[in-house]
Amino acid sequence: MAKLMNALLLRRFTLRQSFMLLCVVTLIAVLVVITLEFAWAEKLRLRFGESEWVLPSLVAAVMLTVAAGIVTMAILFYRWKLKRPLELLKQASEKISANDLDFHISYDSRDEMGELIAAFENMRSTLEKNVKTLWRSVEERKKLNAIFAHDLRTPLSVLKGNTELLATYLPEKKLSEEKVLDLIHTMNLHIVRLESYAEAMSSIQKLEDVPVHRQSIDTISLTTLLNDSAEQIARQFGKTFVSSMEYDHAVINVDPYIVMQIFENMMANGARYAASQVNVHYDIQKSTMKITVSDDGHGFSDEALHKAVLPFYRGEVWDATEHRGLGLYICKVFCEKHEGDLQIANGPHGGGSVTASFGTRVDK
Template sequence: MARRRGISYLLIKFLLINGGIIIFLTCIWFFSAQYLSNSGVVHPANYDEQKVQQFVKKQRHKRVFNADAVPDNVSYALFNTQYHILKTNATQTDRQKMSQYLHYPDQTVYDYQLVRYPDKSVVVLHYYYLIRYINPVLQKILPPYEYFSLGILLFLILFCLVVTTILLRNKIVRSVNLFHQVGENIAQQNLDFKIPQSNIREFEHALNAMAKMRSALKKSLTSKWAQEQSQQQEISALSHDLKTPLTIIHGNSELLLEDNNLTQQQRKDLQSIMRNTLQANEYLNSLRAATNGNVEQAENVNLNTLQSVILRHAEELVHTKKIKLIVRGTMSGYAYLQKNHVIRAIINVIENAVTFTPADREIKLTFKNQPGQVQISIYDQGPGFSKSALLNATRRFWKEDQARKINGHSGLGLWFANDVVSKNKGQLIIKNGSSGGIVLIDLAKVVNKREN
């Protein structure tokens, strides 16, 4: 197993390596200058100073200044007794410095020299500490040696810094990519993969933590999958058990309808019972199909027709409890929906509202056409949703809320409604109004479809 190092170790190593590289390159630069000087390629940095000292020594025995004897690369200025410049090859800035040096010759200036002549004239010389090429051709085609060599030194230092930084970055990125691999496997619900290892201690600790998280997640998902399987079996069994009483209700209703002594209202109620038992059978079939993985195909649905079906069922539901149904607005246009599922989902919400609304009160249905969508609002006058219900009412089999708990309530109605609305690219919102609960259902309309 490779030895794991901490990030602090990597950073200190990075600094030490780069520090060593800088010192090494600086030493090479210094000794290369010495080597080139000894090999006759360049003059040493004090070459001009030596030439000036030799010139000064010779000029002390001369009576007049000879400009031709001034060494190359040396500036001069000849002053008379009034300190006016008689002759010079210096720049304007250099002349001012020479004049200042002439007035204050005792100041410590290492790159200036002066020579006094018998005729009281004075020459001031200015030289430079520079490494120069001996070959004049090199001096013309190449930059000054010091600038050139310093440029190469800086380039090599920067190059080494970039290389070592890239190496450190790649080492860290390789470890970071391990987290990406782990995340991808978890996102794809592949929880049997082997957690990779990192050579960086801190990353290895984080990967170990992710390994524990993966184990906990696998345990949780396995439990959840088992629970969902159990719930699916429960739904399937429930739908199967309900078919028998529904068949009996439907058959008995048919027999009762054969009685010629029924009143008009009784006949109407029996017909309603038969329609709803058939509808309930369709709901059970669709619920069983959904549990088995079979999904109803979506189609273009006339929203006005959809509203008529919803209102017919709503009127039958409120009639059983003598609840007043108030309807406002109409729907128009088309929507691409799983028609039977959507009807069942909305009826489930209305049935839920009827269940919790006391007799002789009212339920209000509001249909609103909005740009690109329609909104169906169901208002009841029941006890409203508790805080817990607002958070959990759309969960499958949830029925712990005491405010709206009714014996026999399966906890499937709002879950199914929310599931269907979501699958049809809509939204179901639960909230409380001033006198009861409110459920809002938004459904997207088909764009550019001709409306009735």
């Protein structure tokens, strides 16, 4: 009980107050012992007379008592005020040295050591937060780089295909001037996309930072551009492509490059799993544009219906070395940035179906 009271008492004192208290207690104890030693020496003198060894014995006893008091005070001060917090600090330092920041350190005391441990815990917490922020930043950058690499393939494929077409048929004059101009226009649009990719990669730290630049564009021009990309993608996978549209003509306000990115990822995903054909349906309503890409494959599994939009989810795709599991995740993020959403389902007659919607203003 006495030890508990003493411990509770010392916990409330600062190091200086605890040290002074122990000094006073030790001094009192030493004085009591020295007084007893003088009484003991007096008894020896009365018993043995004026012996030469009595005084040296007394002096030695007093010195030993003082030394023992100092050592005892130092041990008690260390055990009560320093041992536990120093052990905590040592263990915490070892964990930090081992890159382990997932721990907490606390010391129930109001003295300087308690404040030091509280400051150490605050430092650890801040360090853990900074490391997690840095790690997330690195992971976001890696993910973004993978996404850029993923999305560069389609414009490069379109440029390559159109270049081969021009190189093959232009010298033989098998292409009309209108077709050549149309191919050049398509190639120029994809070159602009590549330039925007290169610019974005140097400034964007995460996918959510990609800006949305809306512009007015008529649905015929937009769907023609999308269909050109779809034909290139379907050809790469050896599949056929069919498109349809409910709204014949309108001027809408969207970011065509983001719409193209979403569409190309949906198209690539559909062509990858289709048995032979990919269908695209454009539906332009009052304030929303919807694009549905469906295929005649096996459709989404129950797991894929819940996880397909997660980054790096690939399921059991056969070309896992090429497919990074980023396409539908990109679509989801960009749809949400464009005031829309992404819906994944299986068609009524089998096959997968992905619908992307975009918030837009329609001018009739």
